[in-house]
Amino acid sequence: MAQHASTRPDTEALILGGEPTLEYQPLVDMTSGRLLGFEALLRWRHPEEGLILPSLLLPWLEANGDIVQLGEWVLAEGCHQATRWPENIQLAVNLSLVQLRRGVGSSAVVGAIERSGLEPGRLTVEFTEHALVEDVAMNDLRAIGALGVELAVDDVGTSWTSFDVLRRLEVNTVKIDRSFVGSLEPQQGINRLIVETVVSLAHSAGISTVAEGVETSQQASVVREFECDAAQGYFFAPPLSIAVATELANEPGFCFAYEGGGWSDHRFVVGAPEQPATHHPFTLGQSPA
Ligand code: C2E
Ligand code: MG
Numbered sequence: 001m002a003q004h005a006s007t008r009p010d011t012e013a014l015i016l017g018g019e020p021t022l023e024y025q026p027l028v029d030m031t032s033g034r035l036l037g038f039e040a041l042l043r044w045r046h047p048e049e050g051l052i053l054p055s056l057l058l059p060w061l062e063a064n065g066d067i068v069q070l071g072e073w074v075l076a077e078g079c080h081q082a083t084r085w086p087e088n089i090q091l092a093v094n095l096s097l098v099q100l101r102r103g104v105g106s107s108a109v110v111g112a113i114e115r116s117g118l119e120p121g122r123l124t125v126e127f128t129e130h131a132l133v134e135d136v137a138m139n140d141l142r143a144i145g146a147l148g149v150e151l152a153v154d155d156v157g158t159s160w161t162s163f164d165v166l167r168r169l170e171v172n173t174v175k176i177d178r179s180f181v182g183s184l185e186p187q188q189g190i191n192r193l194i195v196e197t198v199v200s201l202a203h204s205a206g207i208s209t210v211a212e213g214v215e216t217s218q219q220a221s222v223v224r225e226f227e228c229d230a231a232q233g234y235f236f237a238p239p240l241s242i243a244v245a246t247e248l249a250n251e252p253g254f255c256f257a258y259e260g261g262g263w264s265d266h267r268f269v270v271g272a273p274e275q276p277a278t279h280h281p282f283t284l285g286q287s288p289a
């Protein structure tokens with residue numbers, strides 16, 4: 001694509017010289033501090049450059065369609081890893097609009113669930129509001145929902161959202177964008193109002209809420225005051241390697257500490273970074289294992 005012309009050769013070289021991997025960021029229950037599950041986040045492991053973030057990869061992968069094949073890999077790898085966690089721990093996976101508007105998200109979800117044996121209700125598919133105005137994407141999402149997989153709208157507040165459309169699609173969760181959550185100081189009245197309004201509209205439509213990007217105990221307090229059901233952010237934990245995430249998932253009764261409100265005195269400390277092998281090998285141009 002023309003707008004990526006200057007970055008394309010570099011990005012292509014980085015991608016061809018590395019391999020995909022996933023990190024897993026905890027989702028925290030805001031009433032109890034319990035670990036609800038993890039969001040799988042794509043990274044590219046490069047021998048010299050280290051872990052490369054999706055902001056650099058996604059425009060290139062989406063522009064040339066490789067995101068379809070990679071999206072299948074993300075689902076297969078994430079679902080396989082989630083089978084190593086206790087049954088009450090959820091996995092959330094991001095789907096690209098490119099997958100949904102080609103109508104291939106549902107077949108990728110079916111493949112990953114069948115191969116891994118993960119119970120469909122333990123998987124949440126995250127997508128952005130842009131999918132809600134495209135017919136093919138909406139049909140793909142309905143097919144995913146019909147499998148018993150949960151649906152979550154990501155980055156809510158940045159675009160247009162009709163709660164009536166969300167209710168009819170039987171969306172389970174809305175994730176409030178971190179641009180609102182990250183500025184919840186008392187003087188930021190408009191952001192507080194947006195978060196409070198989204199939570200209350202969602203709850204009145206029977207939809208649960210997650211606050212993204214919680215970085216401070218003050219933000220955690222406000223999010224809790226507004227009765228947001230769950231939260232995610234550096235205040236609780238950054239994206240973790242599969243080894244650390246699996247250790248956390250398997251620690252019985254684990255709760256995150258929370259300075260503003262109690263919960264527990266058990267504060268999560270990030271373990272040493274590890275780079276375990278992923279389950280599925282991935283090579284561009286070949287089908288994922
Ligand atoms: P997202 O789905 O909204 O994921 C949350 C992003 O916020 C992640 O960035 C995460 O690392 C970051 N984050 C989490 N807590 C905090 C915090 O407290 N403060 C700040 N400043 N950031 C926080 P990341 O991993 O760079 O991913 C960026 C986006 O790339 C994701 O946003 C998602 O839209 C996309 N993405 C990630 N993995 C995949 C994937 O497997 N497939 C597709 N299609 N998209 C993906
Ligand atoms: Mg997401």
Ligand code: MG
Nearest residue numbers: 154155175212
């Ligand atoms: Mg988001």
